[in-house]
Amino acid sequence: MSEPLIRLVDVRKSFVLRERAGRVRRTKREVLAVNGISLDVPAGQICGYIGPNGAGKSTTVKILTGILTATSGTVRVAGLDPRTRRVELTRRIGVVFGQRTQLWWDLPLADSFELLRHVYRRDLDDHRSRLSTLVEVLDLGAFLATPVRQLSLGQRMRGDLAAALLHAPDVLYLDEPTIGLDVVSKARVGEFLRRVNAEQGVTVLLTTHDLADVERLCDRLVVIDRGRVISDGTVAQIKQTFGRTRTLVVDFDESRAPVVLEGITAVRIDGPRQWLSFDRTTSAAQLIAQVMQQASVRDVSIEEPHIDDVVRQVYERAADRSLTPEETDSG
Amino acid sequence: MRLWWEVARRGWRQRSAYRAAVVAGLFTNASFGALRAYVLLAVLAQRDTVGGFDETAAVGFVFFTQALLAPVMLFGWTDIADRVRSGDIATDLYRPVDLQHYSMATFAGRSAFELVFRSLPIVAVGVVAFRIPLPPVDLLPAVVLTVTLAVLVGFALSFVLNLLAFWLLDSDGIATIATSVGFVLAGLAIPLPFLPSPFAGIAQALPWASMLQRPVEVMLGLHGGLELAGVLAVQALWAVVLLLFGQWLLSRATARVVVHGG
Amino acid sequence: MVDELRLWRVLVAARVRSQWQYRTSFLLYACGSFLGALVDFVALSAIFTKVPQLGGWSFGEVAFLYGVSGLGFALASFAVASVGNLSRRVKDGTFDSLLLRPLGTITQLSAEGFALRRIGRVAQAGCVLVLSLMLLELSWTPGRVAVTTVAIACGTLVYAAVFLATAAISFWVIDGAEVGNAFTYGGNYLSNQPLDIYARWLRSFATFVIPLAFAAYLPVAWVLDKPVPAGIPADLMWAGPVVAVAALLAAQAVWQAGLHTYRSTGT
Numbered sequence: 004m005s006e007p008l009i010r011l012v013d014v015r016k017s018f019v020l021r022e023r024a025g026r027v028r029r030t031k032r033e034v035l036a037v038n039g040i041s042l043d044v045p046a047g048q049i050c051g052y053i054g055p056n057g058a059g060k061s062t063t064v065k066i067l068t069g070i071l072t073a074t075s076g077t078v079r080v081a082g083l084d085p086r087t088r089r090v091e092l093t094r095r096i097g098v099v100f101g102q103r104t105q106l107w108w109d110l111p112l113a114d115s116f117e118l119l120r121h122v123y124r125r126d127l128d129d130h131r132s133r134l135s136t137l138v139e140v141l142d143l144g145a146f147l148a149t150p151v152r153q154l155s156l157g158q159r160m161r162g163d164l165a166a167a168l169l170h171a172p173d174v175l176y177l178d179e180p181t182i183g184l185d186v187v188s189k190a191r192v193g194e195f196l197r198r199v200n201a202e203q204g205v206t207v208l209l210t211t212h213d214l215a216d217v218e219r220l221c222d223r224l225v226v227i228d229r230g231r232v233i234s235d236g237t238v239a240q241i242k243q244t245f246g247r248t249r250t251l252v253v254d255f256d257e258s259r260a261p262v263v264l265e266g267i268t269a270v271r272i273d274g275p276r277q278w279l280s281f282d283r284t285t286s287a288a289q290l291i292a293q294v295m296q297q298a299s300v301r302d303v304s305i306e307e308p309h310i311d312d313v314v315r316q317v318y319e320r321a322a323d324r325s326l327t328p329e330e331t332d333s334g
Numbered sequence: 335m336r337l338w339w340e341v342a343r344r345g346w347r348q349r350s351a352y353r354a355a356v357v358a359g360l361f362t363n364a365s366f367g368a369l370r371a372y373v374l375l376a377v378l379a380q381r382d383t384v385g386g387f388d389e390t391a392a393v394g395f396v397f398f399t400q401a402l403l404a405p406v407m408l409f410g411w412t413d414i415a416d417r418v419r420s421g422d423i424a425t426d427l428y429r430p431v432d433l434q435h436y437s438m439a440t441f442a443g444r445s446a447f448e449l450v451f452r453s454l455p456i457v458a459v460g461v462v463a464f465r466i467p468l469p470p471v472d473l474l475p476a477v478v479l480t481v482t483l484a485v486l487v488g489f490a491l492s493f494v495l496n497l498l499a500f501w502l503l504d505s506d507g508i509a510t511i512a513t514s515v516g517f518v519l520a521g522l523a524i525p526l527p528f529l530p531s532p533f534a535g536i537a538q539a540l541p542w543a544s545m546l547q548r549p550v551e552v553m554l555g556l557h558g559g560l561e562l563a564g565v566l567a568v569q570a571l572w573a574v575v576l577l578l579f580g581q582w583l584l585s586r587a588t589a590r591v592v593v594h595g596g
Numbered sequence: 597m598v599d600e601l602r603l604w605r606v607l608v609a610a611r612v613r614s615q616w617q618y619r620t621s622f623l624l625y626a627c628g629s630f631l632g633a634l635v636d637f638v639a640l641s642a643i644f645t646k647v648p649q650l651g652g653w654s655f656g657e658v659a660f661l662y663g664v665s666g667l668g669f670a671l672a673s674f675a676v677a678s679v680g681n682l683s684r685r686v687k688d689g690t691f692d693s694l695l696l697r698p699l700g701t702i703t704q705l706s707a708e709g710f711a712l713r714r715i716g717r718v719a720q721a722g723c724v725l726v727l728s729l730m731l732l733e734l735s736w737t738p739g740r741v742a743v744t745t746v747a748i749a750c751g752t753l754v755y756a757a758v759f760l761a762t763a764a765i766s767f768w769v770i771d772g773a774e775v776g777n778a779f780t781y782g783g784n785y786l787s788n789q790p791l792d793i794y795a796r797w798l799r800s801f802a803t804f805v806i807p808l809a810f811a812a813y814l815p816v817a818w819v820l821d822k823p824v825p826a827g828i829p830a831d832l833m834w835a836g837p838v839v840a841v842a843a844l845l846a847a848q849a850v851w852q853a854g855l856h857t858y859r860s861t862g863t
Contacts, residue, residue, distance in 0.1 A: 018862060065862075070692045072859045086859075093698045103695050107616045107708075121606045122699055126601075358774035365778040368798070369786055373643075373650070376793035380647045471715060514632025523639035531644050 008174060008206050009044035009067065014076030016062055016230075028181065036062040036091050038071070038230030046173070048208040049200050051221035051238075053214070055318055059230040060210045067208070068098060081086065094123060097167030100201050102178030103161055105166055106151045113147040116169060123170040130169065137165040140195060157188040162193065168199065173200075177209045177248075181216055193219050201237055214310040226317050235323040238310075243283070245316045246308030251279040253294055254302040264293050275301075337431070338439045340486075341420045345443025359404060360452050364459045367400040371464055374524075385527025385534070391554050394467050395525050397460030397548040402481065404448035406488035406545045407441070408520055409513050414496035429587050434493060434580050441489045449481075469553050472473035476562060480549040490576030497583045500590060521547030541576060544569040600703050607707035615712050617780050622713050629716030637662065637724055640788070651792030657820055658790065663725030664744060665787040665812035668751015668818030673780075676702075676756050677844070678709025683766040683773045695859075702760065703784040732820075740819045746837060751787075753840035758783055758806060758848035764847075768852030775782035779806060787812050792825050809845055810836040846848060 016037040021029050037059045044050050054060050065071040067080055069089035078085055083092045098105070106115040120130045138144055141161040146154060154162065160180060167175060177196075181189045197220060199205050209221060217238065219223060224241055226234035234241060248268065254276050261270040262277060266285035271278040281290060287305055294300065349356065372393040382388060387395060394538050417423040426433055442467065460466040495512060517523060519542035526537045526547050537543055548565050551557055558563055615622055640662065644655040653661070684704060685691040694704045734740070762776025787808045791799050803809040814833035817824050824830040 062862075065692070068696060070859065071862055072694045073859075089695065090698050093696055096696070098696050100693070103690060103693065105696070107610070114610060115615075118607065118610055121603060122697055124698075220664060352771050354769045355771040355774055358772055358777075361775050362778040362782065365782045369782060369794075371672070372794045372798070373789055376651050376789075377643055377647050380649070384646050510628035511631055514628070517610050517632075518639050523636060524642060528646060529642050550737075579621050 006045040007043035008020055008081060009042070009061070009208065010077070010079045010244070011040050011042040011067075012077040014040050014063075014066060014073045014078060016059075016066060016071065017074050020265065035230050037066070038157065039076075040227065040230065040232055042225060042232065042235075044206060044208065046199065046206050047204045048223060049196070049221050051207065051217040051224040052208055052210045052227070053212070053217060053224065053314065054227040057229075058227045060227060062230075063227070064178060064210055068096060068176060069093070094170060096171045096176065097170070097172040097174070097331070098176045099160075099163045099167045099178065099180050101160070101177075101182040104151065104160070104163055106162055108152050109150060111145065111150055113152060115162070115166060119166055119169050125170055128222045133169055133171065134165070137168060140198070141165055156183050157185065160184060160188070160192065164195065168205070171203075174206045174208065177207065177211070178286075179211055179213075180209070181211065181213055189216065196220055208227045214314055218310045226321075227315065228318060228321050233319050242308060242310075242313050242319065245320070246310075246313035247283045248280050248308055249283060249287065250306040251281060251290055252295070252306060253277050253279060253300055256299040256301055259284070262297060264290065264297075266290060271311055278306075338435070341436060341439035342443035342446070345440035345445075346447045347443075348440070349444050349447040356451055360455050363400040363403060363452065363456050367397045367456065367460060368463065370396040370400075371460075377528075385525060386556065387525055387527065390465075390467050391556065392525070393464045394460070394554050395521075395550055397457060397464065397466050398553050399520070399522055399546050401453040401456040401460075402484060402546055402549060403522070404452045405445040405481070406484050407492055408488065408516060408522075408542075408545060409443070412496065412509075413437075413440075414493070415499035415509075418496075418499040423587075424591055427591050432584075434577070434584055436494060438489055439491075442485070445488075467554065469555060473553075473555060476566075477553050479566060480552045480569065483566060483573060484545050484549040486573040487541055487569055487576065490573055490580055491541050491545070493580045494576055494583060497580065497587055500583075500587045516542050519543060520545055521550070539568070541572040544572045551572045600700055603699055604703045604707050607704070608710045611708065612712050613709045614617070618663045625666050625713040626674055626716040626719075628722050629681050629713060631716075633666075633717050633720035634723070637720070651790040653790045653792070653822065657816075657822065658788075659728035660722055660820065661724045661790060661812055661816045662788045663721055664747055664816055665751060665784065666721030666792060667718065667725060667748050669749070669780075669784040669787070670714070670721045671752040672755035672759060674714045674718055675752070676706040677758050677780075678707075678711070678713065679705045679760055679763040680773065680776070681705055681709045682763050683771065688768055691858075699725045701846070701855060720792050734820070743815050743819055747812060747815035748838035750815075750836045753844050754807055755780065757840075757843040760847035761850045764851045764854040767851075767858045772797055790817075790822075791828070796827055799825060799827060803832070810839050814845075 014037055015035065018034045018036055020032045020034055040059070040063060052060055052063070060262060062071065066073050066078055067085060069085035069092055072086045078135070080092060081095045083095070085092050107118060108110065110118075116134055119125075120127070138147065139165060143158075143161060143165060146158055148163075149158075151159060151162065164180070177195075181192055184192065193216060194205060196209075200207055209217065211217060224234070224236065224238050225232060226241075234245075236244070256275065258272075258275045261272055262279055264279075266281045267279050267290070268282060269280040279290070279294070281287075291303055294303075371393045374387075374396060375389060376387045377384060378387075378392055384392075414423065414433075417426065426436075429436075457466070457468075461468065495509070519526075519537050519540055521537075521543065526534050526543060528534075531536060538547065548569060552562060552565055604664070637659075640658070641655065643650065644658075647656070650658055679702060682691065685694070685705070690699075694701050697704065753860055758779050759776070762779050763773055765772040765775065783802075784808060786794070786798075786802060791802060791813045793811060799809075802813075809828065810833065814824070814828070814830070815836060816822075818830070
């Protein structure tokens with residue numbers, strides 16, 4: 004398949020905000036929520052789409068799903084333009100909002116699935132086999148008869164995932180799917196997504212603030228800020244570019260003065276333990292050897308840059324770059 | 335005292351934030367006023383007076399009741415009942431401020447806003463479109479008093495009805511009946527004196543009448559001297575009775591919450 | 597279109613099933629709404645203890661008008677009043693979920709908010725209608741029966757159009773849909789009394805702007821052989837069905853326009 008499944012070409016979206024200026028008057032202000040985003044997502048990819056609050060993530064997803072129409076630019080999902088062929092497109096996509104459910108609140112979970120069968124006009128056998136697989140994999144059996152409003156957050160999330168995949172969509176959009184979930188549930192959801200992606204080739208676009216999820220799941224990470232893409236690559240690549248600092252954690256036999264060696268950029272000390280920060284280009288093995296020559300070492304370990312720190316650096320770098328003279332002057 | 339003022343201001347703000355809703359409500363009230371006016375005019379085309387109301391009084395009645403409807407909050411004030419259903423009421427009851435006083439302050443703020451931005455415009459429409467009679471200047475103190483008491487009765491009654499949500503599992507059905515009945519008893523469907531004999535008298539004695547029917551009669555100048563004092567006294571009486579009942583209900587509710595843990 | 601109706605039925609059936617589980621609550625509420633509407637009629641009839649007619653119509657005639665008008669309104673309300681939930685759903689953001697399904701937004705809103713209890717109003721209007729038939733001494737020719745039935749159908753369509761068009765205001769002005777009450781409930785109230793009692797501008801409005809006259813007054817006047825006030829040609833009544841359908845289509849167009857605006861401006 005040469006054509007990417009999701010294609011955005013120079014998409015812009017502006018909103019007109021009416022604000023109160025004083026007691027009676029109202030001013031208009033144009034806000035560019037999405038400011039020229041171009042993105043190609045090939046079929047079968049799990050793509051993370053992250054950015055600080057207000058970056059334009061939700062707006063992009065709304066444009067992709069047809070909820071909002073772009074002000075300019077080209078949008079194609081599975082070859083369809085969400086602006087004009089929204090209803091047709093809904094059959095090819097599945098959406099999970101972390102904070103809102105797509106399920107019917109007052110009805111038992113099983114009823115929601117049955118209604119969805121009708122809504123998506125699914126063949127009965129197709130539907131049944133897919134449903135039983137999903138129920139098994141997501142372990143929904145125990146609460147199929149429970150009304151959705153009585154489900155715990157984790158249970159509801161799994162229900163929403165099943166609902167989103169019931170009609171065999173080509174694309175799955177996830178907006179904060181693991182928010183509020185405990186560690187075990189998060190891992191399960193992650194496993195499930197990888198499996199669905201691997202077995203059925205479902206393309207996934209994941210919007211989240213939980214970077215551990217991103218690291219665990221995503222082949223690719225797109226970072227946006229202020230309506231623009233500021234970084235696009237694999238997780239490894241981003242860490243390579245922005246996560247330059249690794250840390251050597253050394254437990255000495257006894258407290259001693261901070262280690263001074265070429266390559267060490269910063270030192271933190273707590274008793275006999277020292278955290279030695281060093282740039283990626285320096286060999287860790289060499290550093291360990293040198294440290295052990297200096298003093299008696301009880302134990303050693305290496306900390307990789309935490310994804311949170313890496314991404315924070317991405318944001319900061321972008322913020323620095325975007326501070327032009329005009330922006331610093333305006334109030 | 336300062337707290338009371340701040341809470342009242344919040345009540346005012348609650349309404350002022352929704353401009354569209356205020357305008358929409360105004361439009362609806364004025365429209366119903368016009369429609370009801372036509373019906374009564376059709377009745378009074380055949381007789382000079384009914385129940386002491388002539389054409390001018392009837393049309394005035396219709397618009398004044400529509401105008402007073404919002405401040406008195408005959409319908410739609412379900413804040414407390416909602417909070418009872420959602421469980422949020424527990425935090426309210428644990429606060430060191432008496433819930434009835436707090437609610438009264440909020441209510442007062444809202445009513446004040448509605449009086450200025452809804453009631454006055456509706457009366458203006460009535461004057462322009464139907465030439466309704468305005469109360470003479472020397473009647474104004476009585477008008478102020480009767481309207482204040484009406485709002486007070488309105489609050490006290492709403493508070494009691496809302497609190498009943500604690501004990502009535504499904505207050506929705508009861509609330510609907512209460513709303514429809516209240517609608518007629520307040521004089522909104524037709525002026526109470528238009529009702530056949532025993533009913534008119536009974537209705538006039540009930541709290542709903544003290545919220546709309548009676549105060550509007552005062553504003554139309556239909557009561558003077560001793561009668562006027564009587565109307566105001568009945569309003570005050572209902573206010574006191576319902577407020578006390580509300581306090582009692584509140585204490586039972588608080589006890590219930592403490593025992594059940596919210 | 598047929599498919600949408602089928603899905604509407606499926607969604608409504610699910611709602612009804614879940615509401616039926618709380619039978620007592622439903623019955624209480626239905627009774628409440630029945631009684632409420634009944635009380636309204638009783639207040640109207642109280643008028644007739646003081647005067648013999650209203651705008652030249654007797655009690656039985658007014659009751660018949662009330663029944664026909666009320667039934668059209670109650671049926672429309674029963675079917676689509678929930679589109680009014682648009683306002684709340686736009687405010688709390690849950691409207692977007694409706695755009696993600698291969699089903700019309702009107703269909704979804706009216707089905708998901710379906711309230712079985714609204715049948716109380718239908719019952720009330722039916723009762724008033726039956727009562728009026730007992731009061732009226734009228735020979736029921738097939739023509740009269742047909743016109744009455746078509747009138748009720750037209751009423752349902754016209755009121756449905758009003759519910760739709762006024763609810764759609766939420767797409768442009770949040771909380772603006774409250775104005776709709778003046779046209780839905782106000783329209784019903786207006787229609788319950790003979791148009792004769794209203795000022796000329798209001799009569800024209802109710803005929804040529806919001807075609808309420810076609811919903812009850814004109815057909816009923818024909819059935820009862822009542823004269824029609826100046827300014828409204830009586831023959832206009834025969835255009836009723838066309839007008840009603842046109843109104844519904846117009847309302848749907850307004851909704852689509854609103855949806856288009858929603859999608860380009862967000863909330």
